Amino acid sequence: MTTDLKEIITKERMIALFEKNRKEIFKNDPEQVSELRQQAFDSFIRLGFPTTRMEEWKNTDLKEWLGKEYDYPLKPQQGMDAHQIFRCNIPHLDTAIIGQVNGWYVSKDVPLIRLGNGMILGSLAQAFREYPEIILPHYGKYAGTGKSGLTDLNTAFACDGIFIYVPDHVQSPKPIQLINVIQHDENIFLQSRNLILLGKDARLSLVHCDDSYNHQASFSNIVTEVHLDEGAVLDHYKLQNLNNNSVLISNTAFHLEKEAELVSNFLTLNGGMVRNNTDVLLNGSHGNASIYGLYLMDRKQHIDNHVYVDHAATDCTSVEMFKGILDENSSGVFNGHVYVRKDAQKTNATQSNRNILLTDTARVYSRPFLEIYADDVKCGHGSTTGQLDNEAMFYLMQRGIGPESARMLLMFAFANEIVGKISIPELRFRIEDMVKKRLQGELQICEQCVLHCSTPEHPMEFDIDLSKI
Amino acid sequence: MLLSIKNLHASINGKEILKGINLEVNAGEVHAIMGPNGTGKSTLASVIAGREVFEVTEGEITYKDKNLLKLSIEDRAREGIFIGFQYPVEIPGVSITNFMRTAVNEIRKYKGLDPVPAVEFLKMMEENKRLVEIQSNLTNRSVNEGFSGGEKKKNEIFQMAMLEPVLAILDETDSGLDIDALRIVANGVNKLRTKENAFVVITHYQRLLDYIIPDFVHVLFEGRIVKSGSKELAFELEEKGYDWIKKEFE
Amino acid sequence: MESDSNKIIDSFTSGEYKFGFITDIETDMAPKGLNEDIIRFISAKKNEPEFMLEFRLKAYRHWLTMKMPEWANLKIPPIDFQDIIYYAAPKKKKVLASLDEVDPELLDTFSKLGISLDEQKKLSGVAVDAVMDSISVKTTFTDTLSKLGIIFCSFSEAVQKHPDLVKQYMGSVVPYTDNFFATLNSAVFTDGSFCFIPKGVRCPVELSTYFRINAANTGQFERTLIVAEEGAYVSYMEGCTAPQRDENQLHAAIVEIVALKDASVKYSTVQNWYPGNKNGVGGIFNFVTKRGICKGSNSKISWTQVETGSAITWKYPSCILLGDNSVGEFYSVAVTNNMQQADTGTKMQHLGKNTKSTIISKGISAGHGNNSYRGLVRIAKNAVNARNYSQCDSLLLGDKCGAHTFPYIQVENTSSIVEHEATTSKISEDQLFYCQQRGISMESAIGLIVNGYAKEVLKQLPMEFAVEAQKLLSISLEGSVG
Structure with a gap:
């Protein structure tokens, strides 16, 4: 079933769509998820879509993109050949591939795989049914509600996505490659939801790719929640390579407990409009988060990286380093925010944004913010924009x-x-x-x-x- | 004649630095240019290299019977002009290997030669590293980034060995070097000397000239070469200091 | 050691205000509140020409449509704009002919502040315009200046004597629609300083204005306009104090600077309004709009500010770099102690070719103070080869304060280079130990280190001011000294 938006996306249309398909949307939910869904929906009604009047969206305008007509599939499409789609591979890179097409989990075998070491991979919708006890303590907790209209919209609508669970003390034997492919004959609007849970001292390398297979316009509003329990280590890569007619809003919330370690690398090589909202909460002492980003934009492409690192505990280290080369009429936004709470002593945070502009029509808006309430900290930031x-x-x-x-x-x-x-x-x-x-x-x-x-x-x-x- | 400079005037931001330089260098020769600070020694090297901030207002430079001033920076280099910089710039992220491979191959392309095969290139790298006693890991690092003063200068000589220039101009290569590094740098230069190439050594002190024996010594003062002579002139300068020149010409 | 240094930092950072006395002087006041009648009253009181009243009313009507800005990182209690007296002037009988006629109480007030209005001041080469409750009480040195064609007088006097100049430049840099506080000022401003340096003239003395809020329940709304014609130069200093009162008082000023071709204006501020007491009771709300335009090529505007006072500071001295090769500078030290809050910085708008700007900001937070740097650097498309360098450092003394940096960088061409650097740190134990090992008390060591930290900015101040600023810096951080 494909729900036809066929008109520009407005808050009102999304509300009507939700009400009309309520039964379908709620059908797989554990009770707690239903409650969250309703709560997020109410919040979306209040917040709506972001506009350039909001400080956080000042230099990123969604109007043109929301003004298109999109299909919105509320159920997975049939007849997809997973083998056909995911032959995409990196030479010599041995990974376990899990795939999504248009936001829905696709598999040749079973919707949920349980490995010998206890790892669980597969469809989030299926996991809701099979493993509510693992999911419910985490689901929705890190992305939150009431902060962002887009995240709320995702929480209200999303029915599927990828679920990855690495139990305590387990190290994933090989990197997992999560491929999200957009392939549709018409413009498409999609919202998928991923949940990635690493137990105590667990280790995982995750390569998360967003690709489009044709030139149709798409609007993806994706929310990924990641929880790293004490001592967990995650090596995370986000490879974004979409066509020039795509919008990708990628909201990722990382929650790090004591001594957890995160390296995340956002590599944006193509896309019409890419907005990465990355929230990192350092919730336990001696946590360590490094968030890197590289963007190479041209034509009329627009990239907007928002990184919010919340130091809530002592002795944590964070690094933000974003670099970009902007050509032709492209534009780039970096909005970094390091927030050091009152008791987060011995914080060490650095933030840097460097840009090279290749033409006089390219633009850069850089806002490396520091907000510090603890005195025994080392914080620094730098921003440069220039030429070679x-x-x-x-x-x-x-x-x-x-x-x-x-x-x-x-x-x-x-x-x-x-x-x-x-x-x-x-x-x-x-x-x-x-x-x-x-x-x-x-x-x-x-x-x-x-x-x-x-x-x-x-x-x-x-x-x-x-x-x- | 390899290099001939006639009545060269050059200025930066309207301020004249070189005020009529005359200099002739033949293949097989080593020239030393000495003089107090701020008299135009580095400017001369920059003008020969083709640095755009300097404007040549008068005079000419002929190199291998060509008008050097008409050539681009890289074509001068490809014709065999090498500058050993006093303050080599740091280039983060560009490994010396990549850097040298690109330079060697672009120069070869200019001469109509095929690129050096990778294995042969690495052999060249190894040999030349030994020449200047560079520890092997140096070449995997970014160009000059985080190098000590001595490492930077050794790296300049290493690059000179890799590119086999016809005319090498070493701008205060000795400054900031301890005696061991100085010996290594000088040895490198001496091993590279042939009948076909020439060196111009710019230096403030006579010290380096104990190791690299010049055929001619020139004194540059206030934008002109005011005195030329044999290597004995360097000793005289060492003994009497530059005040002697200053008094004579002010 | 740790607890020791904390104790000393505590005693250091709970200093008391030194200029909190009240002068008993007869004041001419308007009733509380704001409406068109009050504006007409102010304008009539000042015997203003019609264009001034029109300007005020336009501003007032526009202000009614505006809301107080909320984007700053400040907690501003609600302000009742009807509970403020918009006009309070020291009563005077007639136009003053000489210093002898100035109310001795007034002279006394300014001499307590260390500002002498008598002619001796000439010797130190500073011309002073003293402004109390927004009314200029005395300008010194006018004769010497007028021989050079320099006009330095109160704003009211300029309106009377040089209406054409006022009409031409007033509102040309900060339009009456600019922002909530500037618009309010445009409607109700009472006085201020006016300064005009004619073509080719280098002002031989430092020009200086001292602002003093005295009367209770009053707002201070002064307006300064500086015009430097082609090739002119002037260095201008501004100082301010207010009595210690339990209620908050509003200060919403405007400074406009116009620099024509080859002109250079240096504007220095030592702001020491009453900051409120240790518990955050009272203090001045300082909402100031300062902006200069480098209109002609090769012109230069340099802002230097030492901000130690006020309960809340909201202030962004800015430069519009319109002329080719023009230069904008911003040097700032901002101290927030006790319950003080500051959101201050600058805007550098690069519009002309080869324009350059430098921003050096040093924030010092102590007690429960919160200090934010907020700055915009914008390089417009046509500003080819523009350069900006910004350095914004924060120093934290104690663990209850906050230091924040909010830079906004916007680049729209390829030939420009923008660099921003910032660090946040505290005084290191190593530094303190090193000083102590050399026999310096911890107290003096902190003073030394803080002054060293701020040195880059302090050295930009005219000599006259630098000493005062240095002292002020120590005083606002010290409790045990003085």
Whole structure:
């Protein structure tokens, strides 16, 4: 069943849609989820969609995107061949792939897989039925209600998404690759919901890809909640590679308990309008969160990274480092906010945003905020926007390197500070390659997922890495 | 004649720094340019390299019978001009390996040669690292980033060895070096000397010239070469100091 | 050691206000409240030409449509704008011909503040305009200045004697519609200083205005206008104090600066309004709009501020860099102690080519104080080769205060470079130990370190002010000294 919005999206239309499909939306819910859904819906009625009048959305305007006509499938579509869709793969990268099509979990086998080590992977809707005792203490708790109209809208509507559970002391034997593909013959509106739970001292590498397979417009409003229990370690990658007609609102709430460790890497290589809302709560002492981001935008693309790191406990460290190269008419927003609560002594927080503008029509809005209520802290932030360093250009050219290659070298070096943080080597090589191609203007959104569209690889002129020889 | 500079005037932001330089350098020669601080030594190197902030207002530079001033920065380099910088810039994120590989291959392309195969290139790197006694890990680091003063200078000589220039201009390569580093740098230079190439060593002190024996010594003062002579001139300068020159020419 | 230093920081940071006395002087007051009649009353009282009344009424009508801004990181208690007296002037019989005719109480007030209005002041090379309850009481040094064609007088006098200049420039930088407080000021301002430096003239002395709120229940709404014509230079200083009263008093001022081609204006402020007592009772609400425009090429406007007073500070001295190669600077030290709150910073609007701006902000928070830096750097598309460097540091003394940094950076061309750096730190035990090991008491050590921390800004102040600012800085942090 596909619900046809066929008119511009407004608060009123979403409310009507919800009321009309109430039965379908609530049908899988444990009671607690139903309550939350209703609460979020009421809150959405109050808050509505964000507008540029709101401080948080000042430089990101959804009006044009909400003004399109979209299909909104409230049930998974039939006849999807998971094998056909998820052949997308990174060479030599051995991962367990779980896939979503248009926000719905897709599988060739069963909706929920339980591994020998106790890990559970699969459909959130199914998990609601099978494992409410694992889910209910966490679901909705980290994303919250009443803070953001879009998150509330997701909480009200979302019926499925990915569920990953790593029990206490279990280390995932290989990285999990979560692929969210948008493939629809018409414009599509989708809202999926993911819940990722890491038990005490659990370890996981998670590669989360958003891809589109065609040029249809899409509007994705995704909420992902992640809980890291004491001592858990999560290595998280968000690869965003959507067509120029897509909007992606990616809300991710990380909740870290004592001594938990998070590395998250947001790599935005393409997309019409991408907004990453990343909330990190350091809830126990000695937690550690590093949030990195790289965005390479051109044409009329818009990227908006909001990162809010809440230091609620002592002795925690956080790093925010976002870098971007903006070409043509693209625009970028960075809004970082480090909040150090009164008792969060011995906090160490740094924040940096660096941008390179390649044309006079590209724009950057950078707002690295610090809000500090504890005195024994080390906090610093920096923001620079400019061009490539002239001194470095001269130095490279004096060594006989032409201006074009020199530019490429410096741009790649600029981007590579983020790419270099990727700790899965196969993934890093692949991203390095994609970044190079992107910088040379070779990489456009393909008919297929770009992750495997560009074979065979041919190394760039300046490319040589000892580890490859 | 490899390099011929005639009546060279150059200025920066309207302020004249070089006020009529004349200099001739033949293949196989080593020239030392000495002089007090702020007299235009580094400017001369920059102008030869083609740095755009300096404006040549008068005079000419002929290099290999070509008008050097018409060439771009990178084409001058590809024609064999190498500057060992006094303050090499740090380039975060660009590994020395990538950097050198790009430079070597672009220079080869300019000469109509194929790129160096990877294995051969790495061999070249290893050999030249040994020449200047660079620890192996240095080459995996970003260009000059976090290098000590001595490491930076060694890295300049290393790059010189990699690029095999025809005319190398070393701008105060000795400044800030301890005696061991100085010896290593000088050894590197001496091993690279041939009948086909030439060196211009810019220095403030005579010290370096104990290790790199010049054929000619020039004294640059207030934008002009005011005195030229053999290596003995350097000793004289060391002994009498620059005040002697200043008195004579002020 | 830890608890020791905390104790000393506590005693340090609970200092008391030194300028809290009240002058007993006859005051001419309007009734409380605000309406069109009050505005007509003010205008009539000041014998203003018609255009001034029109300006005021336009502003007032616009103000009625506005709401108080809420975006600042401040907790502002509700302000009853009808419970304020909008006009209070020291009573005077006639136009003063010489200093002898100034009320001795008034002279005494200013001398208590260390500001002498007598002609001796000439020797130190500072011309003073003293403003009490928004009314200029005396301007010194006018003869010397007028020989150079410099006009330095009260705003009221300028309205009478130079209406054309006032008409031309008033509201040209801060329009009457600008913001809630500026609009209110435009409707009700009573006096202030006016300064005009003609073409090619370098003002030989520092010009200085001292502001003093005296009467109770009054708001202070002064307005300063500085115009520097082509090639002119002036250094202008502003100081302020108020008596200690239990109720909050509102101060909503406007400063406008116009710098034409090659002109340079340096504006320094040492703001020491009454900050309220330790428990946050009383104190001035300081909502100030200060803005300069570098209209001509190669012009320069430099703001330096040392903000130690006021219960609440809401203030963003800004530069519109319109002329090519123009330069804007902002140097700030802001101290919040006890229950004080400050949300202060700057806006640098780069519109012209090769424009440059520098922002150095040092926030010091102590007690329960909350100190926010908020600054905008915008590089417009046509501002090719623009440069900005910002450095915003925060120092925390004690564990009950807050230090915040809210930079807004907006870049719209490729040839510009914008850099922003910030750090937040406390005085390190190592620094204190090092000082103590050299025989310096912990108290003096904190004073030393704080002054060292603020030095980059203090050195921008004219000599006359720097000493005062340094003392003030120590006093506002010290409880045990003085």
